[in-house]
Amino acid sequence: MLKIENYSSKILSDISLDIDNKNLIVLGANGAGKTTLAKVLSGVIVSDNIEFETPRTKYINYIPSFLEIFDDFLNVEEFLQLSHLYGKQTIDEVLHLLQIGHLKDKPCKNLSSGESQLLLIASSILHGAKYTILDEPTSNLDPKKVKMVYDILKDENLLQNRIIITHNLHLAYKLCYDVLYIEDGKISFLGTSEQFFSDENLNKVFDGSVKKIDENIVTAL
Amino acid sequence: MKIILIILSLAIMAFAPFFGQIDISVQNLLDVSTTDYKIFFDLRVPRVLLAFFVGAILALSGLVFQTIFRNPMSTPFTLGVASGATLFTAIGIIIGLSAFISLFAFLGAVVTIIVLFMVSARFKTYETSSLLLVGIALSFFYSASLMIVFFLSDLQENYEIVRFTMGSLDVVGFNEVYLVTIAGIFLATLVKKQSYHIKLLLTSHEFAFLKGVNVKKTNYILLLSVSVAVGVSVSVTGPIGFVGLIIPHILKNIMRQSADKLIFPIFFYGGVFLVLCDVIARNLSTASDVPIGVITAFIGTPFFIYLIISRKSQS
Numbered sequence: 001m002l003k004i005e006n007y008s009s010k011i012l013s014d015i016s017l018d019i020d021n022k023n024l025i026v027l028g029a030n031g032a033g034k035t036t037l038a039k040v041l042s043g044v045i046v047s048d049n050i051e052f053e054t055p056r057t058k059y060i061n062y063i064p065s066f067l068e069i070f071d072d073f074l075n076v077e078e079f080l081q082l083s084h085l086y087g088k089q090t091i092d093e094v095l096h097l098l099q100i101g102h103l104k105d106k107p108c109k110n111l112s113s114g115e116s117q118l119l120l121i122a123s124s125i126l127h128g129a130k131y132t133i134l135d136e137p138t139s140n141l142d143p144k145k146v147k148m149v150y151d152i153l154k155d156e157n158l159l160q161n162r163i164i165i166t167h168n169l170h171l172a173y174k175l176c177y178d179v180l181y182i183e184d185g186k187i188s189f190l191g192t193s194e195q196f197f198s199d200e201n202l203n204k205v206f207d208g209s210v211k212k213i214d215e216n217i218v219t220a221l
Numbered sequence: 222m223k224i225i226l227i228i229l230s231l232a233i234m235a236f237a238p239f240f241g242q243i244d245i246s247v248q249n250l251l252d253v254s255t256t257d258y259k260i261f262f263d264l265r266v267p268r269v270l271l272a273f274f275v276g277a278i279l280a281l282s283g284l285v286f287q288t289i290f291r292n293p294m295s296t297p298f299t300l301g302v303a304s305g306a307t308l309f310t311a312i313g314i315i316i317g318l319s320a321f322i323s324l325f326a327f328l329g330a331v332v333t334i335i336v337l338f339m340v341s342a343r344f345k346t347y348e349t350s351s352l353l354l355v356g357i358a359l360s361f362f363y364s365a366s367l368m369i370v371f372f373l374s375d376l377q378e379n380y381e382i383v384r385f386t387m388g389s390l391d392v393v394g395f396n397e398v399y400l401v402t403i404a405g406i407f408l409a410t411l412v413k414k415q416s417y418h419i420k421l422l423l424t425s426h427e428f429a430f431l432k433g434v435n436v437k438k439t440n441y442i443l444l445l446s447v448s449v450a451v452g453v454s455v456s457v458t459g460p461i462g463f464v465g466l467i468i469p470h471i472l473k474n475i476m477r478q479s480a481d482k483l484i485f486p487i488f489f490y491g492g493v494f495l496v497l498c499d500v501i502a503r504n505l506s507t508a509s510d511v512p513i514g515v516i517t518a519f520i521g522t523p524f525f526i527y528l529i530i531s532r533k534s535q536s
Binding site for chain 1: 288291420421422423424425427428430431432433473477478479480
């Protein structure tokens with residue numbers, strides 16, 4: 001159970017949330033506080049309002065949207081070795097799954113933004129925490145890779161409970177997880193996928209800039 | 222390549238005691254009563270060992286600082302630790318406590334590292350250049366204070382302070398060598414023990430935290446051991462700059478491996494580098510030894526500028 005009560009900071013106000021063994025999509029405009037919420041939930045931002053089961057690492061993991069590495073020569077395999085805590089898969093299996101086996105010996109610093117994003121997803125699978133928060137896991141990926149990541153997120157055996165922050169509404173819709181919508185640091189919606197993606201609610205939240213056409217969520221331009 | 226480097230280094234270490242103003246004959250080394258024997262075993266050998274362990278400590282401290290402060294240009298010296306040690310030593314000299322110079326140098330190093338750590342805790346991780354600026358500001362502050370100390374000192378004290386700031390590997394006998402050797406081995410062991418955590422810190426502090434590292438505690442342990450080791454070595458030799466900057470950088474680029482694998486190479490080649498610098502220092506002039514700090518600074522300054530330029534062109 002992932003639980004936070006009455007959390008407030010400069011960015012977030014009065015957040016209470018109780019996620020019990022389920023997946024969640026987190027949506028919200030730029031700067032609404034999604035990443036801050038993720039950092040609070042994962043303990044990166046320290047707070048008294050949240051309690052972790054011990055060991056914390058087995059319980060929660062946060063995957064940022066960008067790979068940050070200081071060392072110039074730490075390679076992909078070494079990075080994944082550091083990530084490999086509880087995941088049942090081997091490093092080679094996960095490299096194969098994400099189609100980045102050819103990058104094994106490459107320094108992480110030399111990866112493209114898309115490649116580093118796939119590396120981060122590989123890292124999350126190998127970490128194998130009970131709850132994994134993925135911050136915009138598809139923002140730098142080409143359409144084929146988005147499909148691949150979608151399949152991975154659908155697979156119940158790879159990651160246990162997934163909390164996914166995204167701007168890709170179509171992906172969010174197809175995943176069918178419960179939706180949390182953040183507006184100006186407050187939770188303005190928490191409900192099922194069906195409720196959130198109803199025509200009426202989409203209109204209300206996105207002022208007509210988002211439409212559902214034949215079960216596809218598209219941006220009206 | 223690797224083997225050649227090791228053999229070359231060992232050769233430098235083995236032949237270093239033979240170089241100097243007075244030529245040593247190998248034959249005389251077998252006879253305890255000769256002057257050659259005394260020079261060799263009481264002056265030259267301790268000096269080489271001292272140079273080795275001081276160089277090793279400085280190089281490894283550079284690596285640790287670069288990892289913790291996440292900036293390739295941070296070393297205990299670029300961040301003002303040496304100036305701190307020098308100022309405290311100068312104060313020790315003018316208040317008439319020359320006998321406790323080592324203690325003062327040590328205190329100066331430790332105080333500066335504490336200040337740096339307190340300041341860096343207030344920065345976000347990406348603001349690494351701010352810390353360098355703080356280091357520069359500290360250095361200016363220390364040199365201004367040093368001017369006041371100079372102003373207040375008499376001629377004899379003045380000379381003592383100047384000699385200390387030049388850095389010197391002059392030793393007689395093994396007492397101080399033992400101290401630095403212990404500090405060096407202590408630092409290397411401790412850093413090696415933390416190498417898994419260091420490897421995690423080489424990604425990002427956030428990643429390390431999420432993998433279960435107590436980032437603050439690890440930083441404290443590493444910084445504390447660096448303060449002790451650098452404090453000890455500065456107290457014996459005075460400030461010797463740039464070793465911590467050059468050696469980690471060169472070895473990273475030669476070996477092209479993540480820094481946690483370079484702990485022993487950096488320690489070893491840092492030592493060899495300073496032994497080599499000392500051989501140069503002892504043989505440049507016939508009148509007296511050129512201070513070692515001068516040699517490392519002459520090699521280090523152009524290198525430091527090169528480092529800044531090449532990083533600029535990369536980004």
